[in-house]
Amino acid sequence: MSTITLSKESHKNPEKFRIKYEDADAVLGPKKVIKKDESLPVKESYSKVTIIGAGFGGITTALSIIKNLGCDFKIFEKHDDLGGTWYANTYPGCASDIPAIWYSIFDEMVTNWSDSRPPQYEMQEYMQEIVKKYKLKESCYLSTQVVEARYMEKSAEWQVESWDLKTGQKITHRSKILVNCSGGLVVPNVFKPKGMETFKGNYMHSAIWDHSVDFKGKQVIVVGNGCSAAQVVPALLDYEPKSIVQTIRSQHYIFPPHPKFLYFLYWLLGWNRIGLVMVRWLVAVVAESRYPMFAGNGIINRIMRWVNTRASLRYMKKTIPEKYHDIVIPKFKIGCKRLIFDYYYAPALRDKRIDVKLDEITEVKPHSVVLKSGIELPADIIVACTGYNITQSMNPYHIIGRDGFDLNQTWKEEGQSAYETILVKKCPNFFMVPGPNSATGHSSVVLAIENCAKYFSLVAPKILNGEIKSLEVKSEKYEEWFSTTQDLLRKSVFGTAFGGCVSWYSNDKVNPTAYPYSQITYFRRMRNVKWQDFNIER
The missing domain is CATH 3.50.50.60 (FAD/NAD(P)-binding domain)
Incomplete structure (x- = not known):
């Protein structure tokens, strides 16, 4: 058992820690051969x-x-290259939604994560450190x-x-x-509504991201509102788009970001392995306490669902503009869909460039998309956050x-x-x-x-x-x-x-x-x- 200290080279040169778009599309895209x-x-x-x-x-x-x-x-x-998801998924805002102290290998814990949930390129740097340490490339095709x-x-x-x-x-x-x-x-789940082949703008799935596309001044359509979309939407604001319209078919429960105290505790104790193990098990115990809300309908199950539902709704209603409450706040039981631990999505919905529509795209035209309700939206770029098959x-x-x-x-x-x-x-x-x-x-x-x-x-x-x-x-x-x-x-x-x-x-x-x-x-x-x-x- 040992620890790893990252050089943070990935923060200086993130492109070195992500797959090239052409390579990802050739392996994962709809035309892969x-x-x-x-x-x-x-x-x-x-x-x-x-x-x-x-x-x-x-x-x-x-x-x-x-x-x-x-x-x-x-x-x-x-x-x-090695790395799997953390090499292939490179969309803006991509990060672990589980604290990295727990979303890492027990025998190879990191002493200096930059955040409780580090970005994709830092996760890939971690993977590469393990690969180099154990010379895994020598055993690879x-x-x-x-x-x-x-x-x-x-x-x-x-x-x-x-x-x-x-x-x-x-x-x-x-x-x-x-x-x-x-x-x-x-x-990736293929997003292919009627007329998709006629679209003249840029299209990409969040799992196959093209970093060469310029979003500045563009009208962007984001399809979906799962974990990927919750990271992509606020991150795209930094690319100065003219507008972002997010089309969603259902809702998700959104929780507040991980408390800052967690990272402080990690910073305080994480300089040696014993401290890392203590913080890791603290995160695990807190997370495991949520298990009863998924399992059944006994009194403890109902209490845990009520407590967690209340925490999520309080955060969503406080942070998300009221005009979106009926659109994004769920009415099903908590845990039915994957929980989203927020960082920037909910507050980003206050940005005037963002609009959210509880609607479905039924047709794509050369420069627009048509929703099921009949609304037609101009589109220069379509980003599909439609998950995986x-x-x-x-x-x-x-x-x-x-x-x-x-x-x-x-x-x-x-x-x-x-x-x-x-x-x-x-x-x-x-x-x-x-x-x-x-x-x-x-x-x-x-x-x-x-x-x-x-x-x-x-x-x-x-x-x-x-x-x-x-x-x-x-x-x-x-x-x-x-x-x-x-x-x-x-x-x-x-x-x-x-x-x-x-x-x-x-x-x-x-x-x-x-x-x-x-x-x-x-x-x-x-x-x-x-x-x-x-x-x-x-």
Whole structure:
């Protein structure tokens, strides 16, 4: 366990810590194409473990292997550098909404964050410090798109088929263990109303930001009002637009910014590891105290919802202009949608250049957008803060398990799930860090990642040392987990009829996103491997 002190170079040269627009669009954009040159020889390689994805999940898994397993591994990453979300998402105002002291790896905490919620480029600088410290690039295939992973039953190995996006060369890689760290918020939701192809101005999704676009004097349309939009809208004011019209379809509960006392406490105690741990656990305890408001309808649940609803509404009504109250203040239960911890959005709505409309864009014309109400708005730039396609993000490549089992097709028919958020049926020696149902409405996703990495480090040694040839969760235990978690989540507020809203937490079939228990339970379960729930081949 150690600490990291950042140089803050990212504040001087933020462009060095973000992906180029052309590269992001080529990999994530609607016209993305995998370059394939069949004339080049197939490159073949092998490692004990394969990691797919190089964001927090991939990096944390790699550190777990280095510190606990001591075997070789290979990381496949579609971007040209490591960092995942914090390398690819570079929109103005992009920052962690969870305090960085908690939104970071426990073994690699930072002594000098610039703020309790630092900007994107500082988060990426942190990721790069870890990458350099452990020389992770030496174990990477960068700019490489995985298209298929297939379990080879005779050898009990996974074969990964991928393509080098720069050269078009095919790469075939084998390993004993496959770890999927692709992440859930990766593939942008396509914004494509009628006539979008006729638009003559600039268009961009918040997840694929073009920093060359000049906003000065322009009429800007921002679509959406989730966490990304709450950061983008106030940040765009610094670019001197003529106007910003935000079109929204629903509301979100907005909380006040993190108290300044938190950063003061971090500054006071964070000069050594003991102090960092104390502040980190304080943040975790305060956040975890919100858990009951998500879970059900008992007296404690109702009290916690009332307390947090009151705090949010007090802040919104005090800060947001009264003319927007009916537009932006929710009427559903708190927690049904992702909570927004504000910094600048609510006060920014007082700026005369901003307007908010509870309306939907039904048509785009060359220089304007038409709303469902019939209003036509002039537009020079359209910014889509429309979130991510969770289903596609969790299915970034084809996964074939034992006896030709098609995981992608099974998830399409039954709904996405993973036993204890990490294992799927009929896929031996396959782990997800993190998998479906690992997110929360109040906690740090890095905690979920660390929980899964811990579970992986407890199970993997028996496979790597040859004691076990293959291990997979029993189908009945997978189904039992799926049934139990979905029953619990239907009684929660996460995008349910009980919660009173439609949310990205859930789709028409299941909730593949939210964790149904407390984070204390998650922490405990990930350290208690139930070997009797597995089919083990000696």
